Amino acid sequence: MVKNYMEDVVEDLVDKLWNENTDKDFCKCEKCKNDVIALSLNKLPPKYFSSDKGNIWTKLIFADNQKMTDVMTAVAEAMKIVKSSQRH
Numbered sequence: 001m002v003k004n005y006m007e008d009v010v011e012d013l014v015d016k017l018w019n020e021n022t023d024k025d026f027c028k029c030e031k032c033k034n035d036v037i038a039l040s041l042n043k044l045p046p047k048y049f050s051s052d053k054g055n056i057w058t059k060l061i062f063a064d065n066q067k068m069t070d071v072m073t074a075v076a077e078a079m080k081i082v083k084s085s086q087r088h
Helices: 005-020 030-043 052-061 065-084
Strands: none
Touching (some): 005 030, 005 065
């Protein structure tokens, strides 16, 4: 098993922000959501692991506030881009 932990972090954050977003001009379709996820992941370095030990180690890395701030910034920027240029 090889997994990019960054995908889980980004998807969880996007899901949370998606539900909290009350901006009526922001489309909440699945295509726009996937665009936000893809744009965010392209801005962030991958964090792959291949074992349970690696998974735990990677989770510990994300306990650092700066790592989560970087993820939040990438997601916020991606949401701005998707809002201004919806592809559906």
